[in-house]
Amino acid sequence: MAVTHIATSDAHSITVRGKDLVNDLMGQRTFTEMLYFLVCGRLPTQAQTAVLDVCLVTLMEHGWTPTSLITRLAIDSVPDQSQVAIAAGLLSVGPVFAGTMEGCAELLLAGTQSSEDPATYCANVAAHYHRTRQTLPGFGHRLHKPDDPRSPVILKVLDDNHLAGPYVHMLHVLSKAVDLEYGKHLTINATGAIAAALLEIGVPISAMRGVAVVSRAGGLLGHIVEEQNQPAAREIWRLTRENIPYQEPEQ
Numbered sequence: 001m002a003v004t005h006i007a008t009s010d011a012h013s014i015t016v017r018g019k020d021l022v023n024d025l026m027g028q029r030t031f032t033e034m035l036y037f038l039v040c041g042r043l044p045t046q047a048q049t050a051v052l053d054v055c056l057v058t059l060m061e062h063g064w065t066p067t068s069l070i071t072r073l074a075i076d077s078v079p080d081q082s083q084v085a086i087a088a089g090l091l092s093v094g095p096v097f098a099g100t101m102e103g104c105a106e107l108l109l110a111g112t113q114s115s116e117d118p119a120t121y122c123a124n125v126a127a128h129y130h131r132t133r134q135t136l137p138g139f140g141h142r143l144h145k146p147d148d149p150r151s152p153v154i155l156k157v158l159d160d161n162h163l164a165g166p167y168v169h170m171l172h173v174l175s176k177a178v179d180l181e182y183g184k185h186l187t188i189n190a191t192g193a194i195a196a197a198l199l200e201i202g203v204p205i206s207a208m209r210g211v212a213v214v215s216r217a218g219g220l221l222g223h224i225v226e227e228q229n230q231p232a233a234r235e236i237w238r239l240t241r242e243n244i245p246y247q248e249p250e251q
Helices: 021-025 031-040 046-059 066-077 082-090 101-113 118-132 151-160 166-182 190-200 205-229 233-243
Strands: 007-009 014-016
Touching: 014 021, 031 046, 031 205, 046 151, 046 190, 046 205, 066 082, 066 205, 066 233, 082 205, 101 118, 101 166, 101 190, 101 205, 118 166, 151 190, 166 190, 190 205
Parallel strands: none
Antiparallel strands: 007 014
């Protein structure tokens, strides 16, 4: 028989993972703590909360991206349906525009479990991705060069809270191997740092993309409110029509 450990309710109470929502959680726990509690099944320490919180803040907003553009176009089409606009934008959250936390996390986890020493393992990973011309998860950024300014902040929060462990170490070893293999510097991007951070605090790899979705949803709500007060969607539409002309197909 299927069961749930998440929550239950009756006429007088709501219970979340064994805690009374009204008496144990509301007014006593933050949104970040509750997210960790629901995902990991235990309340986080103060240090774990700080790490998850910096990850959520990092991913929340990045300006004009497909997620924000789609949301603005959607709310212009269905102005009374904010949930539709947010959902539309969130459908574009993926490895191209919201990061590859889970891909990088899988590499870091495999490295800590490998029979090879970290330097050899990382050199082999870097060589494989370079040789096959695949994008290496967690490294490089189309805008932030030579370094992603967000990554050091995430890693500092881990250091300050004494949570920089084997996954952060593996990330640094991999970074050195990547620069050596590619013959140039490739930044540890924000999602690479987040991959190590979430592993260090025990967030399952399968939940990491979901963390990005939860975070970005908050940012998209901000875009909806701004679109309602300072419309941009129609201007985006106009510029598209004016700058991407129709051309007869070749026969």
